Each structure stands twice: as structure tokens, then as C-alpha cells.
Amino acid sequence: MTADISASHSAGGVAPDVLLGLYEQMAVIRGTERAAHDLFLAGLVKGTTHLAAGHEAVAVGASAALRPDDYVFATYRGHHHAMARGASPAECLAELMSKGSGVNKAKGGSMHLTKASAGMLGSYAIVGAHLPIAAGAAWSALLRGTGQVAVAFFGDGATNIGAFHEALNLSAVWSLPVLFVCENNLYMEYTPIGSVTAVDHPAADRAPAYRLPAEVIDGNDVVAVADAVGRAAARARAGEGPTVLEAMTYRHFGHSRTDPAKYRPAGELDEWLARDPLEVASARLAVLGVQAEEIAAADERAARVVAEAVAAAKAGPGPDPAEALSDVWADGGATWRT
Amino acid sequence: MTADISASHSAGGVAPDVLLGLYEQMAVIRGTERAAHDLFLAGLVKGTTHLAAGHEAVAVGASAALRPDDYVFATYRGHHHAMARGASPAECLAELMSKGSGVNKAKGGSMHLTKASAGMLGSYAIVGAHLPIAAGAAWSALLRGTGQVAVAFFGDGATNIGAFHEALNLSAVWSLPVLFVCENNLYMEYTPIGSVTAVDHPAADRAPAYRLPAEVIDGNDVVAVADAVGRAAARARAGEGPTVLEAMTYRHFGHSRTDPAKYRPAGELDEWLARDPLEVASARLAVLGVQAEEIAAADERAARVVAEAVAAAKAGPGPDPAEALSDVWADGGATWRT
Amino acid sequence: MADVITYREAVAEGIAREMRRDRSVVCLGEDIGAAGGVFKTTEGLFAEFGGERVWDTPISEQAIVGIALGAAMTGMRPIAEIMFSDFLACCWDYLANEIPKMRYMTGGQVTVPLVVRTANGGGLGFGAQHSQSVENWALAIPGLKIAAPSTPADVIGMMAAAIRSDDPVVFFEHKGLMASKGETAPPGHVVPLGRAAVARQGSDATVVALASTVPLALEAAGQLAVEGPSIEVIDLRCLVPLDMATVLASVGRTSRLLIVEENPYQGGWGGTVASIVADEGFELLDAPIRRIAAACVPLPFADALEDEVIPTTAKVTAALRMLLAY
Amino acid sequence: MADVITYREAVAEGIAREMRRDRSVVCLGEDIGAAGGVFKTTEGLFAEFGGERVWDTPISEQAIVGIALGAAMTGMRPIAEIMFSDFLACCWDYLANEIPKMRYMTGGQVTVPLVVRTANGGGLGFGAQHSQSVENWALAIPGLKIAAPSTPADVIGMMAAAIRSDDPVVFFEHKGLMASKGETAPPGHVVPLGRAAVARQGSDATVVALASTVPLALEAAGQLAVEGPSIEVIDLRCLVPLDMATVLASVGRTSRLLIVEENPYQGGWGGTVASIVADEGFELLDAPIRRIAAACVPLPFADALEDEVIPTTAKVTAALRMLLAY
Numbered sequence A, B: 001m002t003a004d005i006s007a008s009h010s011a012g013g014v015a016p017d018v019l020l021g022l023y024e025q026m027a028v029i030r031g032t033e034r035a036a037h038d039l040f041l042a043g044l045v046k047g048t049t050h051l052a053a054g055h056e057a058v059a060v061g062a063s064a065a066l067r068p069d070d071y072v073f074a075t076y077r078g079h080h081h082a083m084a085r086g087a088s089p090a091e092c093l094a095e096l097m098s099k100g101s102g103v104n105k106a107k108g109g110s111m112h113l114t115k116a117s118a119g120m121l122g123s124y125a126i127v128g129a130h131l132p133i134a135a136g137a138a139w140s141a142l143l144r145g146t147g148q149v150a151v152a153f154f155g156d157g158a159t160n161i162g163a164f165h166e167a168l169n170l171s172a173v174w175s176l177p178v179l180f181v182c183e184n185n186l187y188m189e190y191t192p193i194g195s196v197t198a199v200d201h202p203a204a205d206r207a208p209a210y211r212l213p214a215e216v217i218d219g220n221d222v223v224a225v226a227d228a229v230g231r232a233a234a235r236a237r238a239g240e241g242p243t244v245l246e247a248m249t250y251r252h253f254g255h256s257r258t259d260p261a262k263y264r265p266a267g268e269l270d271e272w273l274a275r276d277p278l279e280v281a282s283a284r285l286a287v288l289g290v291q292a293e294e295i296a297a298a299d300e301r302a303a304r305v306v307a308e309a310v311a312a313a314k315a316g317p318g319p320d321p322a323e324a325l326s327d328v329w330a331d332g333g334a335t336w337r338t
Numbered sequence C, D: 001m002a003d004v005i006t007y008r009e010a011v012a013e014g015i016a017r018e019m020r021r022d023r024s025v026v027c028l029g030e031d032i033g034a035a036g037g038v039f040k041t042t043e044g045l046f047a048e049f050g051g052e053r054v055w056d057t058p059i060s061e062q063a064i065v066g067i068a069l070g071a072a073m074t075g076m077r078p079i080a081e082i083m084f085s086d087f088l089a090c091c092w093d094y095l096a097n098e099i100p101k102m103r104y105m106t107g108g109q110v111t112v113p114l115v116v117r118t119a120n121g122g123g124l125g126f127g128a129q130h131s132q133s134v135e136n137w138a139l140a141i142p143g144l145k146i147a148a149p150s151t152p153a154d155v156i157g158m159m160a161a162a163i164r165s166d167d168p169v170v171f172f173e174h175k176g177l178m179a180s181k182g183e184t185a186p187p188g189h190v191v192p193l194g195r196a197a198v199a200r201q202g203s204d205a206t207v208v209a210l211a212s213t214v215p216l217a218l219e220a221a222g223q224l225a226v227e228g229p230s231i232e233v234i235d236l237r238c239l240v241p242l243d244m245a246t247v248l249a250s251v252g253r254t255s256r257l258l259i260v261e262e263n264p265y266q267g268g269w270g271g272t273v274a275s276i277v278a279d280e281g282f283e284l285l286d287a288p289i290r291r292i293a294a295a296c297v298p299l300p301f302a303d304a305l306e307d308e309v310i311p312t313t314a315k316v317t318a319a320l321r322m323l324l325a326y
């Protein structure tokens, strides 16, 4: 798919079938997030969740523009990235449901979904911490001469923590093949980002402080995201260093768990729902001549995938208690003394 | 002196006697730094020193423009700030020489000179750590409504650490009365700052990332420093928030201890010696009509002060061993258990 | 009977009482204002005291505690919230190198009356980066006072002591206890830092516990009491000052010591307590000193796995049985 | 006789040996390149391996270890230098929350073969923020291996083991030992992590020491030997894996244990060692377990004050005399 979209771009537009595929991917993610929400309310998901419904276009658009061997680093709000990179909805939901069949063997949980075999190198629950780590994967790619890029996705709130600053400066100085993609959804938890940040675009407006190129993009338009990420990745692979992208988007649910998001001004959610990434893609599909039935069929396929994933996750085994004491060390164990 | 210099500025120039006073202050600091260097070589100063010879104009110029109740925070290279704010050369040298008569009772050492009674709230040896602390003093001034400002002096190297970023953003958002004054001496230890920083002016070029005003100033011209600090302090007191100043300067000695500074390109030191803050001030004095004899007299007075300080510091008592176990807690003690 | 209050409510109540009596007390942290904090432990403060005294911050842990330090040095009594104690790692330089050393390295010139509050501990399925019990991190740093209350009344009383303290205090609020209820504290209630509480008297063995492990120890003691053995439970309440007098006196009576900690065994605070008893209380002991602590692994997500790792009543009971049988 | 080498030189030698055999080993840190590091512990590496493998960084401790982590996850074996161990506090999130938990919380998907090297310890008059011994900070974090060699040969052998380890290792190089000399290590010398060394055999008491306190313990043992008592000195070499088998076996022979640590008593690593012995070795003991550690204060600047705070040979000797007289 990667090759397809870039090809279609250079051809001056996205091929309808490619875009329909992206649409379906987003629909699967949306459905899985809804399912996660329902499962949480039903008491089947413990701990916490941070749902990415609304953010799908960022993950799917970026993944479409990346190589399979590229590296992706996400936050605790990372279900969409895990799935966009190839973790199955079933193994993600199983992880949320504390199943041994979870993608992290129920040792990580919602905030730490990881699919290393697909280059999805983790979800990080300490805000901003993964930006230097992503830079490190990029450094490694440079040292090994593989042409891989690393992408760090992070929230608007992450732009005020020190690790952001250190990562951007060092990546710029070393000209690392890393993309810093901010998912600006206007809020850090319950606080509007504008009230705690000195600039309007917390990521893009800071890029000049590191002499980096930046772009503010429509994070709800999967094509716009794929396009921008594709260009930034190409620059990175060409040795031209990092790019900062700030994707404007919105989360449909509250911050986490059962947050009712009362801090949002009336009408704001509706405005954004009108620009739902699925709607935006639908509209693009219509323009490209894709029939409503084809879109409905994609919706149905996605719904089926989600339903099967829920069933599979529910049916999964509980974690093996022995797992509690494994995987600390590379030898598989947890022995710290003789 | 504070009032004088601002008055003279608004009058469109510095009064000769005021400038001569600043010159003499700088000469005292220079002499004290030279003495510290010699005492280190003689084995009378233990641990380490980071001499500020060459940076005098930043400290003296800033102090001249500040109120006595303003707060100053410096780095491990902070002798000049301690003295400019009123710590005596004798108590500073005594501290370096591990004397009980040291300004920190020999518990701090060269890197931690502090004179709280003069608003000199410490020298910090973890790069960048004091920027948020200075912001806190500014916040406190705001909360107490005192009109005080806080000034953080830091090196060019400090601009790449996370605390810099966090401090500037929060200070900007809260519009705190704090000045961030970078002493850009071109090097972080042995590495040219340009080789590890993405922008040319590591402090000033980043101010826009926090929507802060910035100025690059001649850090070897005591008048230029006083002028810029005076204006920034006035803005801060007027509720207009922080300012970033980047003072270009140069250290005459190596980074610390006996560093021969071989990493400097040939001729660089000489170029800067030609712009020695004392020379710059001398030249300005000459223009103002101050006679060479008056300057020589100031030099002599300064030399006498330094000689007396060295003698006094040498004569000071060693530290009371009981001091090792005092001053952890506000009750004066160090008891952590019953 | 006195009013009942939750541990969570006690935090806000404890802060509010001090804010009413001392205008120099101010709060800062992420989402602590109108939102009332993610654990609702600052609920009502913004409404009562306003934005002049309750400040929302960006996600900037270093700035939060750094600013609190600067304010404390210059006449204020700030209370900084670090949302989860795991995030203390993001501002550890301030906790390890700045705050606790300020007074000492300036030769006593500077006083640092601040409180860093933080939600601590596991048991809620928050995973490896949101579940740690890290009082032991603070214990490694001379110059910090360390409070970790286990009851609502102690939360209020120790909060008062912490805020009034002229020394920096790290105040650990246990996430697993937030919903627990207890008597509220009478007006003016202050629990001096550094006094352990004998939460249950007993004569056959001493259990030393802290925060979340206090209810575990009490439950275990209750279970064993049915069978006969009488267990003394000491709630340390603080790690610094550390009330070893109470611990040693108890061991003097019982001759047996079990320490129950939520932090990992390696580097846990119980090591310090055990080593003092193994030295100064050596002759009091009739049995080995036992420690029940978390396994030396990161905290796993699934409840079933987390239970394997952190102390449970069953593990405490089993350890006590072994100790009593020695 | 074998060649003599300083501890400082051994660091660079140990790194160089591994860089020669494995191209995936790369170094990064502040001033480590052409300048050779502020302690000259990377001297010669830049000249031999060039800027492609020895990278100078800005003052960005979080970026340094964060980048090392990302590189380690993707096929490299980075060695990150944190100039003074006190500065680990500036990147503690990576040491506490990221590096050690990565493998576990991903269910074993990710391997983290990295080394964080750092100059540790006091005794040089560098003051409160440049003198701490912080191996105990790392001990509080499951998932980190902890090396702290005391001799040049061990530096080389343990550096080899650390770099070859597929687990993250924090490697403490003691500032006070930098100038000390000892035999160099033969080619291919590897000292497996987690094996303590019996630095001196003895039968009357066991001293457990680490890094700088090893020479103190040996000196004290030497002084006492003149008077008769025979002291066994164990150089732990690592805190994780912790070789308690060697310690317990020694205490089994001597019945007396003194632990000598440079970190403060409160929260010190000796607490963990003592508590294990007080539990598993309880019946072996004929005397209280003693710990000589730093006083619970920040490190003062003046030599005369620093000597009051950190362990000295005199303090070790005095403690041993008391223990032997018990």
C-alpha cells in the first residue's frame, strides 16, 4: 500500500481503491475504539484507556506513506497507530482485556501497545519521553545505513516538556531521519493547550527554534496526512533531516476512561464531527467516483472485523501467572540475585 | 548605584563617576578571579573552579540595573555574580579555600556561591536547573506584589537542556517578571556551542518559540548590558513578562581548573582580549573625559581590595567539623530518625 | 460518631484548611484548577481560592517543581502536584539535587518550605509507568521529609504538618486508598511528621507497614487473631523522619519483625528499617527479619499479574505464619 | 609482571576493545570526542574510531540516554556517557521508567543492549551536586544491571560484559579511583556481571564493599591483621545481579558482617544486603549487622567536612573493632 499511495500522489491524486482501503482501515480503528469504550463501560477493560476515535487519519495516513521497515513510536493514546502498523484489532482488544493473547501478553495494557515485528516500537505513557527514543531509532538507521525513518507521534501537550526540546535540537544537529508528528487535538487532558502554551501552534511554531521545516496539516484528512508524511519521509531519507508536522485533529471521546469532557465549549465537538476523518475520506471517495454502496460495503467489512475481534479477544485465555516474573532480562527471566 | 545608572541612562548617557565605579567593580572581580586561579595552582583551592574572567561586564552591568531586592541566580561559573551582588571577595575566596569564614561556610564551594541577604540566591552546578527556580522567584514576586524581578544567568550550553524550554514556556504563559540572560561565551566546556546547537544564537533565536522578546547584546560592554537589563527589568516590572538577553562574551581562562583550552582556534583569545570588558569600559571612560590617572587609581584600589581579600581568606579559620552535620533542616540539624 | 470522609476528599480538605489560615500557601500542577485534578484531590480549591492561588500548568514537571522551589525560597509556601509519582522521574533533578541540598550547600542561608504532592502506588491496573510506589526513591535523598499517610484523618493532619514545615516534604497519596473512608479530623488537627502510629496492638510479632500496606497488615492481623496470635501493626506514616524508636520498642515486646512494602524488594525502604533493627535491635530478635515487598520486576498491567507482584493480604498472612512458627 | 594501567585508562581500553570487535558499539556523550571526556575516560577513542562511532552531544541528558535507548532497540549497542552520576537525575525518567521496563512491558518484544557509563562518587571536593554515589538509585529500579568496579582489570572485564550484555547496564566509574593503578587485563578478559570477588580472605569478620569502599576495607583489614584479626573483604562488583551467595557463604564462615557503602545510610544499598542476611543468614550471625555509610546529609565541599560525612579507613577500622569485640 505504501508504494501505491506515493505512486498515486506523484500521479497527482490518490487512486480510488487505495483511498477506499485507507477508509476501511480507519473504519476498523473507529469500530475497535468504540468497542474498547463499550468494553470499558462493561467492566471488561481494567485500568484506563485513551481512545483515538477522531485521530484515525493521522495514523492511517502516516502508515500509508511509510515503509514497512520504518519505525513508529506512539503515546498512551496509541491504539490507532498500533493497528495502522499492523497489530490486529483482536490482539489489541485482548491486551486491553488483560488476556494472555494480548499483543503485549497483558503486561503492557492500553497505554503500551507494541508491535515490534511491524516496526511499531511502542506506546509511551510518560508524556514526551519517546521523542528522544524515536530520534535514537533514526540515529540507528543512519548508522546502519538502511534508509529507514522513525516517526514520533505525540500530543500538543507534549510540546512543553523538556524531552521535546532536547529531541528536536539533537535530531536537527545530527540531521536524523526522524519525523515529529504532533496530533494537536486542542487539549492536554482537561486543559486547553492554548492556555498553557506560549505559541498558537505548539509544535510547528517551535520548529524554527531548531531550524527545522514545519507544516500545519489537516489531521482529519487521510490524504493530506499521507502526503505530508510522504514528503517529510522522503526528505529524511535523502539526508535532509527531521521535519515537524502538526496535524490538527480532535478526539471524539473524553481524555480517558469515562471522562465526559465537560470542559469543552458547547458545539465544539459537533464542529469537529462534521469533519470526522471518515466523512472527509467519504467525501473524497465520492469525488473520485466511488459509489456509496462500495463505501457501505467497506463499513460492513470493518464492522465484521471488529465484531470478530471482540469475540476473539473475549475468548482469549487469561494471562499465565508465571508471566509476572518473566521478560525482565533478555534471558527471559527476572532473577536479580543469587 | 542602581538608581544612578538608570537616571544617567534616561539622561542619554552614563555619568562618568558611575561608570568609573562599575569599572572598579569589574577590576575587583578580575583581580579576584586571577587570585583564585593562582590559589588553585598553589593547591590552596580544592575541588574545582570555573573562572569568569572576561564575563565581568555581564554581572556588573546587570547588577547596576537591578534593585537591591531583586533576585539573581547564577551557574557554577558565578563568582562574578556573587561579587557584583555584594558578596565580598574575601568571603568568596574563603569559600574556595574551604574556610569556615566562606560565604557558604565551606559547605558549598566555588560552584555554589550564595549570598541570600543580597538577593543572590545561589550558584547552580546542574546546567539549566536554575532557570525554573528563577522563574519561581519571579512568580513569588508576582504573588506578593513586590515589583521585584528575578534574573537567571546561564551559559550558551544550557540552552539545549529541557529545563530551559520548560522555564521559558511557563514564564511566558504566566507573564512572569523574570529575565533570562545567556552568557554566550561560544563554548560548552570544550565543545563549540555551534556544533551542538541548531541555531546561531542559542538563546535569542529560541525566544520566538515562547513568543518572548529577545536581544543579542555586547556582553563585554558594561553599559550595553546595564542598558538592556534595565529595559527588560522595567518591562517585567510593568507586567509585560520575561525577556531573553543573549550577551556575547568570552572566558579568558579555560573551562575549569587547569584546562589549557587547546580546543580554541589560534588568535581567538587575542581577538577577545582586545575587547576585554575592562578595556571597553576604559575606552568609554576616556570618551567621557575621565583621566587615565583616575582609572589607574581605580585599578590600584581594586588591587588593594583583592590583596586584602586574599590575606583575609588565607587567615580564615578552617571549617568547624560539626558543620558537616548541620543545616540539613530548618531547625539547624540533620536528624533523620529517632 | 465523627463525620466520615474519603481519603481523596481528605487531601483537598487538608489543603483547604491550610490555605484558609495562611495566604502564602499556593498550589500548582497539571489540571488541578477548575478540573479538580485527575484524582479529584484538589476538588473545590479553585472554586474557593481562585486562580490567584490555584494555578494550572503545562506538562512541564521540571518547571512545576523548579518554580515551586524558587517560590519557596522567596517567601511562599507552594504545594506542587506531580500527577503520578512515576513522573517524579521527569523532575528528579529537583528532588534529588536542588530541593534537598539547597539549605545545606548554602550554609543555611535558604529555607525551602514546600510540599510536592503525588499520587503513588499500584493495584489499579495502570501498568508499569503509572503504578509505582516510590517513597524509597525519596528515601535515598537526604534532605527530604517523606509523608505517606494511610487514613483520611492522617492525610489531613499530616498535610497540615507538611505545609507548615519549613523543610521540603514529599507527600505520597496512595491511589489504592483514594476511595477508602474514615473519620475526618477535628479542626486544627496536626499530626507531627516522624511519629509512627501503632495501628493495632499485639504481642507475638510486629508488622511495619506504610500507606497501602497498612490495611493489608491490619487485615492479616485480624485474620490471624481468630486463630490466636496477636500481631502488632505499626503504621510508619513517614519515612523521614523515621520513627525507629516506635519500631524498636515494638520489636522489644514481640521479638519478631515483618516489614511490608509496596516498592520492589531491591532498594526498598524496608532494607533501611531491617538493617537498623539487625544492628541496634539484634538482641531483641527471636527470628529472622522478613520483608514482603513487590517482586523485582516492573509492574504488569493485568490484575492477575499485578497481584503476583505486589503484596497481598495472603502473602502477609503466610509470612506471619512462618515467622510465628520459627 | 603484567602491565600496569590506571583505572581511568582502563575505561577507555575496555571500551576500545569492544569497539574493535563489534561495529555496532557506538559512544555518545558530552565532550567525549576529540576532548576525550572530562575524566579522560574516552581518550583515544575518537582518534581510533572517528566521528562515526564517537559522537559529541549537546548538554541534553534526556536526549543522550533516550537516543541510546532508541538505538539499542533497533540493532545498535550504544554506550552513553553521563558525565557525573549526579546528572542521572536529569534523565531519570529514562533510567527509571523507560529503559528498565521496555522489555517487560512489551511482553518481551524489545531488547535493550545499552550501557550508561557515569563518573560516580565523592572524596574530591566537588560539592553536593558532583560527588554523590548513586548506585543505590539504580538499585531501586528493577530491570537495570548495575556494575561498579574497583580495579582497572575489573573495569576492563566488566566493561566487556556490560557491552556484550543484551540487558541495560549502568556502569559506575568511581572518580576517586580514576588515578589508581593496577594490573591490566589479558586480551579477551570478561568478568561476568553478578559475581562478587573475595578481595581478601579472612575468618573473623566479613566486610562487604563496593567500588571506592573496597580499598578502604582492604586497608582496614590490613591494619587489623597486624593486631591479629583476620578480615574477609568481599568486593560486590555488581549490585544487580547481586551475589548474595558469596556474601552468605562468607558470613557463614565469619559470623560477623560489616557493610561499607559510600551512599547515605538512608536508602543505601547496604540495607538490601543487610536485610537479606538478617533473613536468610539470621542463624549464621554472632553479632549485629553493621553498616558504615555516608551520613544522611548532602555532600559538603571542604575536604575536612567531606571526611566527616563519607566512609574512611578509620571509620571502618573502628566499626570492625566493635564488631569483633561483640
Ligand SMILES: Cc1ncc(C[n+]2csc(CCOP(=O)(O)OP(=O)(O)O)c2C)c(N)n1
Pocket: A050, A077, A125, A126, A127, A128, A154, A155, A156, A157, A158, A159, A161, A183, A185, A187, A188, A189, A255, C030, C059, C061, C083, C087, C090
Ligand atoms: C510526564 C507526564 N506528565 C503528565 C502525564 C499525565 N498525562 C497523561 S496524558 C496527559 C495530557 C497529554 O496531552 P496531549 O499531549 O495533548 O495528548 P492527548 O492526550 O491530547 O492525545 C497528561 C497530562 C503523563 N502521562 N506524563
Ligand SMILES: Cc1ncc(C[n+]2csc(CCOP(=O)(O)OP(=O)(O)O)c2C)c(N)n1
Pocket: B050, B077, B125, B126, B127, B128, B154, B155, B156, B157, B158, B159, B161, B183, B185, B187, B188, B189, B255, D030, D059, D061, D083, D087, D090
Ligand atoms: C546537567 C549537566 N550536564 C553536564 C554538566 C557538566 N558541565 C558543567 S559546565 C558544562 C558546560 C556548560 O557550558 P555553558 O552553559 O556554555 O556555560 P559556560 O561553562 O560556558 O559558562 C558542562 C557540560 C552539568 N554540570 N550539568
Ligand SMILES: [Mg+2]
Pocket: A155, A156, A157, A183, A184, A185, A186, A187, A188, A189
Ligand atoms: Mg492533546
Ligand SMILES: [Mg+2]
Pocket: B155, B156, B157, B183, B184, B185, B186, B187, B188, B189
Ligand atoms: Mg559557554
